[in-house]
Amino acid sequence: xxxxxxxxxxxxxxxxxxxxxxxxxxxxxxxxxxxxxxxxxxxxxxxxxxxxxxxxxxxxxxxxxxxxxxxxxxxxxxxxxxxxxxxxxxxxxxxxxxxxxxxxxxxxxxxxxxxxx
Amino acid sequence: xxxxxxxxxxxxxxxxxxxxxxxxxxxxxxxxxxxxxxxxxxxxxxxxxxxxxxxxxxxxxxxxxxxxxxxxxxxxxxxxxxxxxxxxxxxxxxxxxxxxxxxxxxxxxxxxxxx
Numbered sequence: 001x002x003x004x005x006x007x008x009x010x011x012x013x014x015x016x017x018x019x020x021x022x023x024x025x026x027x028x029x030x031x032x033x034x035x036x037x038x039x040x041x042x043x044x045x046x047x048x049x050x051x052x053x054x055x056x057x058x059x060x061x062x063x064x065x066x067x068x069x070x071x072x073x074x075x076x077x078x079x080x081x082x083x084x085x086x087x088x089x090x091x092x093x094x095x096x097x098x099x100x101x102x103x104x105x106x107x108x109x110x111x112x113x114x115x116x117x
Numbered sequence: 118x119x120x121x122x123x124x125x126x127x128x129x130x131x132x133x134x135x136x137x138x139x140x141x142x143x144x145x146x147x148x149x150x151x152x153x154x155x156x157x158x159x160x161x162x163x164x165x166x167x168x169x170x171x172x173x174x175x176x177x178x179x180x181x182x183x184x185x186x187x188x189x190x191x192x193x194x195x196x197x198x199x200x201x202x203x204x205x206x207x208x209x210x211x212x213x214x215x216x217x218x219x220x221x222x223x224x225x226x227x228x229x230x231x232x
Contacts, residue, residue: 040125041224042205042207042223042225043205048219091161106220107163110158111159113158
């Protein structure tokens, strides 16, 4: 079974430029998460999708960050314009949340390491 | 103060040692407790998962949860060089709605097991 796929793995851009990250979750997983991981820190949730719906985007800085999950499968996270402080690893995770809300394991992709110069 | 506190280490032990990793938390609504392992330049992978208080054992790994003290631990017996990684504790509530499924992570402990 293929895991969570993310691309690109590494991205270097200059500040004020736009950047986009792509995630393809594990087949059949209805829930998709984007996390931000700063160096030496644990991941922090940016946004969570259940199918196509963003059900928790309270931590997403909406002035510059946007995300979409068209058709409820793969997802794109965009930053425009990027700032120096956005340098971090952006992780995507997916899980299968069953009816009744049974908790299930979140599987993480390898992440995209963003460097803003 | 962060909801989840984890000693970042780094922790360096000889092969075969028993390793103890710990997290404390402040949110009494946390009911699900997890330990993730993260190798360099990889995403976190789930190691152990426990619900509420108690112990859970899986091979060389034992997870303990003490909800009364808001304290969780991961023990690694007979540690191996391949165990060298960052270990992240994570927790979630079961409040439903927008909080459901949201993991709150500690900052991770860097572990090195040397031969």
